[in-house]
Amino acid sequence: MSPPSDQPTVQLPSEVRMPILGFGTWQITGRRAYEAVREALDVGYRHIDTATMYGNEDEVGRAVRDSGVPREDIFITTKLPPERAGRERETIQASLAALDTGYVDLWLIHWPPSADPASIATWRELLAVRDEGLARTVGVSNYDTIQLDALIEATEEAPAVNQVRWGPALHDPQQLAENRDRGVVLEGYSPLKTTDLRDPVLVGIAKAHGVTPGQVVLRWHVDHGIVVIPKSATPARIRENFDIFGFSLSESERRQLDAMGR
C-alpha cells in the first residue's frame, strides 16, 4: 500500500493539492461513520468527503481528531445543502463546529439551488467564505456546463471542483473536457454503484491484473485524472479500495472501460 505522502494528487487553485482518491461517507452515521473513517485514516486515506446533509460531520471530526493524523495532512470536503441558500454563513460555521476544525479544504454547493439567481448569490457567498479562510477552496456538485458558465460569467471565478455522478458506464468525454476547459477539476461520485461489477470485460481486466473489479473501476478514474471517492463501511473493502496504486491500466484496457456505457 502506498504511504500517504506518495498518493497522487490533483492541483486546485491557491496551491491546494487534493488527493485523487478519497473516502465517501454518505449513508453512514453514528458509530459506523466514526469507525469507517478511523479505519480509512488508518489504512492511509487522506481525503474524506462529507456533507451537512449526511448528518455525520461530528463523527468525521471525532475520527480525524482521534486518528492522530495531523489535521493539515487530511483533505476534508463538506457541502452546503442548497435549501440553505441565504444562510451560508451559519451553515459553514455549523460544519466547522461539528468537524471541530477552523477550515475545510473544499466546500461545495451540494446541487444547484432551484432558482438560478440563488445559485449565483450562493456562489458569491462561498467565494467570500473562502476569502475569509474558512474554506481553502470552493466548488459545486451536480452542475452541468450551462450552470457552470452562469457562475463564471457572473463572478469570473470558476468552481475549483465539480463533483458529479461518474463511472465507466457514465463516461462522458465531452463533459469531462468542458469542465477541464474551464479549469474545473472533475470529481466522480458513486463509482461502484454506477458500475456492473460482474461485467465480463471488467472482470477480465481485473483477472489480468490480479485485482478486483472494484479496484479496476477506481484505477480507471485515477488514470483519467478524475478524483474518486468510494464509500464502504466494511473494513476489508475500505482497505481494498485504497490499494489501487500497485497496477495501472493499458491504453487498450482504458478504452474498453470507456466504452462500457455505449
Ligand code: NAP
Ligand atoms: P459507491 O462508493 O459507488 O458505492 C458504495 C457501495 O458499494 C456500498 O454499498 C458499499 O458497500 C459497496 N462497496 C464498496 N466497496 C466495494 C467493493 N470494493 N466491491 C464491491 N462493493 C463495494 O457509492 P456512494 O456512496 O453513492 O458514492 C461515494 C461517495 O460519493 C458517497 O459516500 C458520498 O461521499 C459521495 N456522493 C456525493 C453525492 C453528491 O450529490 N455530491 C451523491 C452521492 C454520493 P459496503 O459499505 O457495505 O462495503
